[in-house]
Amino acid sequence: MALCLLGNLQARTITVVGDDNYPPYLFKDASGNTVGYIADLWALWEQQTGVRVNLVATSWGDAQQQLLNGQADVIEMIFRTPEREDAYSFSQPYERVNANIYTLDGIVGISSPRELSGFVVGVQKGDACIAKLNAAGVGGLQTYDGYRQMISDTLAQKIKIFCMDEYPADYYLYLMDADKHIRKAFSFYFDDFRRAVRKNDLATLELVERGMAAIPLEAREALEKKWKGRPVHRLSYSQLVQYGLLAIAALGGILALWIWLLRVAVKKKTTEIQAQASQLGLERSRLQEILDATRAGTWEWNVQTGACVFNERWAQMLGYTLEEIRPWTVDTWTRLTHPDDMALTMERLELHFARKTQYYESEMRMRHKDGHWVWVSDRGRLISRTPEGLPLVMNGTHIDITESKIANDAIWQQANYDSLTQLPNRLLLNDRLTDVLKRAERSQNKVALIFIDLDHFKEVNDTLGHPVGDQLIIQAGARIRRSVRESDTVARLGGDEFCILIADLADVTHLTHLTELAQKVLDQLACPYALGDEHVYSTASLGISIYPDDAGDAIEMLRHSDQAMYAAKNEGRHCFRFFTASMQESALQRMQLVRDLRQAMALNQFKDYYQPIVELATGRIHKAEALLRWRHPTRGFISPAVFIPIAEDIGAIVEIGGWIFMRAAQNAKKWLSIVGDDLAISINKSPVQFRDRSPEHLDWVRLLETLELPGKHIVAEITEGLLLRQEPFIEEKLLAFRDAGIQVAIDDFGTGYSSLSYLTKFDIDYLKIDKSFTSNLAPGNETQALCEAIIMMAHKVGLKVIAEGVETEQQRDLLKEMGCDYAQGYLYSRPIPAHEFQAMLEAHYRSLNSAVQE
Numbered sequence: 001m002a003l004c005l006l007g008n009l010q011a012r013t014i015t016v017v018g019d020d021n022y023p024p025y026l027f028k029d030a031s032g033n034t035v036g037y038i039a040d041l042w043a044l045w046e047q048q049t050g051v052r053v054n055l056v057a058t059s060w061g062d063a064q065q066q067l068l069n070g071q072a073d074v075i076e077m078i079f080r081t082p083e084r085e086d087a088y089s090f091s092q093p094y095e096r097v098n099a100n101i102y103t104l105d106g107i108v109g110i111s112s113p114r115e116l117s118g119f120v121v122g123v124q125k126g127d128a129c130i131a132k133l134n135a136a137g138v139g140g141l142q143t144y145d146g147y148r149q150m151i152s153d154t155l156a157q158k159i160k161i162f163c164m165d166e167y168p169a170d171y172y173l174y175l176m177d178a179d180k181h182i183r184k185a186f187s188f189y190f191d192d193f194r195r196a197v198r199k200n201d202l203a204t205l206e207l208v209e210r211g212m213a214a215i216p217l218e219a220r221e222a223l224e225k226k227w228k229g230r231p232v233h234r235l236s237y238s239q240l241v242q243y244g245l246l247a248i249a250a251l252g253g254i255l256a257l258w259i260w261l262l263r264v265a266v267k268k269k270t271t272e273i274q275a276q277a278s279q280l281g282l283e284r285s286r287l288q289e290i291l292d293a294t295r296a297g298t299w300e301w302n303v304q305t306g307a308c309v310f311n312e313r314w315a316q317m318l319g320y321t322l323e324e325i326r327p328w329t330v331d332t333w334t335r336l337t338h339p340d341d342m343a344l345t346m347e348r349l350e351l352h353f354a355r356k357t358q359y360y361e362s363e364m365r366m367r368h369k370d371g372h373w374v375w376v377s378d379r380g381r382l383i384s385r386t387p388e389g390l391p392l393v394m395n396g397t398h399i400d401i402t403e404s405k406i407a408n409d410a411i412w413q414q415a416n417y418d419s420l421t422q423l424p425n426r427l428l429l430n431d432r433l434t435d436v437l438k439r440a441e442r443s444q445n446k447v448a449l450i451f452i453d454l455d456h457f458k459e460v461n462d463t464l465g466h467p468v469g470d471q472l473i474i475q476a477g478a479r480i481r482r483s484v485r486e487s488d489t490v491a492r493l494g495g496d497e498f499c500i501l502i503a504d505l506a507d508v509t510h511l512t513h514l515t516e517l518a519q520k521v522l523d524q525l526a527c528p529y530a531l532g533d534e535h536v537y538s539t540a541s542l543g544i545s546i547y548p549d550d551a552g553d554a555i556e557m558l559r560h561s562d563q564a565m566y567a568a569k570n571e572g573r574h575c576f577r578f579f580t581a582s583m584q585e586s587a588l589q590r591m592q593l594v595r596d597l598r599q600a601m602a603l604n605q606f607k608d609y610y611q612p613i614v615e616l617a618t619g620r621i622h623k624a625e626a627l628l629r630w631r632h633p634t635r636g637f638i639s640p641a642v643f644i645p646i647a648e649d650i651g652a653i654v655e656i657g658g659w660i661f662m663r664a665a666q667n668a669k670k671w672l673s674i675v676g677d678d679l680a681i682s683i684n685k686s687p688v689q690f691r692d693r694s695p696e697h698l699d700w701v702r703l704l705e706t707l708e709l710p711g712k713h714i715v716a717e718i719t720e721g722l723l724l725r726q727e728p729f730i731e732e733k734l735l736a737f738r739d740a741g742i743q744v745a746i747d748d749f750g751t752g753y754s755s756l757s758y759l760t761k762f763d764i765d766y767l768k769i770d771k772s773f774t775s776n777l778a779p780g781n782e783t784q785a786l787c788e789a790i791i792m793m794a795h796k797v798g799l800k801v802i803a804e805g806v807e808t809e810q811q812r813d814l815l816k817e818m819g820c821d822y823a824q825g826y827l828y829s830r831p832i833p834a835h836e837f838q839a840m841l842e843a844h845y846r847s848l849n850s851a852v853q854e
Contacts, residue, residue, distance in 0.1 A: 128191060318369060544564055610624045663834070769791075
């Protein structure tokens, strides 16, 4: 049969969701197990198809969401409504269900939807009642997560009317002893239960329908007999009105027959009462069976004597038999209850005894026979008092909610703790910080927040991989945790960022304590990390803000400690800084600079400047470096050292770099007529531009083709750190430059890794000696020896050398003696605008030509 139904489908598991609040069809028993008619029906379906069923009973709103999110394949017991047509594909109907309007006893005159105007009507979230009531023009709906709370609020007179399907209504009204106080007003509507899948998932729907059709009729009838029975039918208000009118008509009839009619009416009413009593007895018996199926423990307590009556399930829930828990008294109950839960339990009982709550409700832990704790939902009601008004008899239920508690704890853990380090996450830190600040405001104590960022963590991820990076994060979090007090909170905010929250700091000694703690954390994080076969060294930068000195709320505390951390990074890393007002000012200035920088291109505020590069052997200007300048409308020229890092941070450097390249290429084309074929313009290319995945470098090549400018007239200046990462797409871009004839220079050589291996691996044309070497150059000193070594090494591998920062004739002469090829610096010219540089070239070559002619 299973093979027949599945056809060529491979074995699989389907997830079916439904309302856990709908007895006898689907509900949770006292142990949290999913039971009911639907549960047994799907078990039969599983037998027929051979497809495993994962049945999930949850709140009705969550059930619908799980199906739409793809966490479930099928939803049970759903009405087909116009609002659901776009989201679901429905099965054929399999059960007719009626929904009723129920009212608190004493509310009269409600016999149709139009009488509901002005009332707040309770409905379960996601229930079809909502759409039906809205269609009937009924507003003022109060939604509930479950039926139990809706009935409780009705008994508490928070609402007086609710809409509910008849089957669960009969069950909960009986279970909660509410049928004496709540009555059915009128039948609202009938609809059909269906099953549904996500829209157009017709394969799953066909599988479900065929599997259900294969279940034998006898098996279905057995389930019907086990779980279902006739519901308790209560007279609606409209029926009562009709009977009243008949009685009035009868009394207004023939006076001579009134005694006879009265006797007939009494006899008829007696028959009805007897029939209803018989029906009610059957219904109570059925509901008792359902109650037993929920595996709820029941109890009755004589408050005055302490004597208790427990059912077998009450004892079984804790691993005992009834005989094993003798004596059956309240002392046995309290002996098994966790001491930490007794205070709240007694408080709830006292409120109920004082008539302040309609029901007693509490959650507690009770000790199982094998020693573990069982979470129990305890609910009851006082049913009688002594003549003096003292509490006398109370009864109620125990339901095992251990699995639910564990699940809720797991959800809370996932929502509030970092999954990698198991430290509190940003959400929990914010909660704790807010609470700590409220306490500090009352106690006048200080609170500190230390923001921690690991230095160069991205390099660990890039070079060793993310698994190694994760291990470093785990070890770093553990080291921080070991450095602080048990009462302090260590949280991971994400990435390589952590925070330490320190509460209740003494006013006098807080700076000393924080200084010592910050240094301790720095020292711990600077120790080498053993990560598999690797030993990794990493440091951290810390920023500290203090309440109320630096901030007045949690948001300011985080922002200011973050700013202080960046100040520590800017001052060399591996240090800590306390927040100061100047940091806030710097942050605001940077924010303003970012805004202005984003508009600078559109407002034509960027200028291209040029600095000549002179051939030392001949004194001729063969080359120049194109330099970007930003003329701010109010601040004047802003140093590239200030705005270039910001442009790299916000990604604007890609567009700006493209612009300076275009300007340099256009001018190179124009100046060829002055200099000749030897002219080359150098352009700095940021690592951010190289890592940009767009084909921007191809735009450079296309522009050169459009200008008919050979690539040899352009030199791309890059930093040596870019080549050490061994990233394939960087090599691809360098190869594209080589193919286009564009030359490459290593800028600031000698200040970084100064590696020899990449000089032969990549097509490099020039080395530029950093000006920090040139400025210290003097005859016979160490710098001269280093420069001479760099020049010799470069020439050995076929590279030419350009010395930056040449400012004196002595520096020029020494470099010339060492065989340096080119020089650049203030000795020749400061960077100047394009038109001035063109005039310099023209004058320079006129002078050279005149000298040749002479």
